[in-house]
Amino acid sequence: MATTPTPAPGPLRRTLRRAPGHLLRTVLALVFVFPIVFMLISSFKPDQQIFADLGSIKAFLPVGQLSLDNYTAVFDRVPAGRFLLNSIVISAVTVVLGIVVNSLAAFALSRMRWPGRRLLLVLIIATLIVPFETFALPLVWWVNKLPWLELHGFQLAFTEGWLDTYRVQILPFVANAFSIFLFHQYFQSIPKELDEAARMDGASWFGIYRRIVMPLSGPAVATVAILTFLPMWNSYLWPLMVVQDENLRPVMVGIQYFFQLNVSWGQIMAYSTMITVPVLALFLAFQRSFINSIASSGVKG
Structure with missing residues (x-):
């Protein structure tokens, strides 16, 4: 006896079946977006109103005394423009150098045959388990002893120490074990x-790297660029240890300026918005490309 095929579920049934998943994702999205909304809204309010609105939904709504006073005060209190420029330069240069150096190292480990390459790869991956804080102090000592070639007038001379420079914030982070992997x-x-x-x-091997391998590795390049840019933009501990010159400090170090003397939470929210929203907007604008690049790297790897 022939059996009647089960009809495909209708649009309403499919919607009801997916409703719990959509509801869960919506709740999670709200949990993560609430702090950002609170930061953005509070950046336009004076301190008194921020604390007055904390116990109600007004803390997340643009109501009350709204102004740009906190943003203008940020530039009066710290050289925010200089901090932003420093972070852009440091992050961009590290990303570019990191892509070149790490891809060359990975090419030698994966495409060329030479004894010991697998052992070296294992050792590189093993460095991922070592937290940065454990070797931060020895690294400070080393960078303070390293030489550098500088131009004084019309003569080249070697100087000792990298402290208070851009290179001390860039070069130690160019080679990255995870990027190589x-x-x-x-x-x-x-x-x-x-x-x-x-x-x-x-x-030549370099010709193969430049003309064949790298043009086919767009997703990996995009993923490494993302994963290199974010830590460099959010860097705080290392610049705090090696940079004393205010003209060379990145944006994250600037946060500590607002906790000295008179603390203004409105200014803190305004400064945090300035250094967070641009990166967030960049991610939202290119989220499809970011997600596809990470997914492609993971699947093909």
Whole structure:
């Protein structure tokens, strides 16, 4: 006896089935977005109103005495523009150098055959379990002893110590174990027959890296760029230890200025909004590309 096929669920039934998942995601989104909304709204309010609105829904609504006084006061209290420029330069340069250095290291580990490469990869990955705080102080001592070639007038001279410079905030973080591992895993997914064909045509290893491997590694490059930019933008402990010159400090160090003498929470919220919203807007604008790049790297790795 023939059986009647079960009809496909209708749109209403599918919507009801997905409702709990949508509700859970909505609740989680609200939990994460509430602090950002509170920060943004409070940045336009005076301190008295911020504390008065804490016990009600008004804390998340643009009501009351709203003005840009906190933002103008931020620039009067700290060189916020300089801090933002420093963080942009430090983060951008670290991302560019990190992509080049880490991809070259991963290329040598994944595409070239030489004894000890697997052991070296294991040692590189093992460094991920060491927290930065454990070697921060020894690293400060080392960077204070490292030489640097500088131009004085028309003569080149070696100087000792990297403290109070841009390079001390950039160079120690260019090589990254996780970035090398991510590039290595992605490079492994690219057929090695392409290397052999290119070698037969007379291409060098660097030519294979530049013309074949890297053009095929867009998702890995995007992922490494994201994962390098965010820690550098949020860097606080290291600049606090090695930079005393106010003209070289990044944005996160500037937060401590607002906790000296008279604490103004409205100004703190305004400064936090200035350093958070641009990065958040950048992520929201390119979230599809970011998610696809991370997913592609994970799947192909």
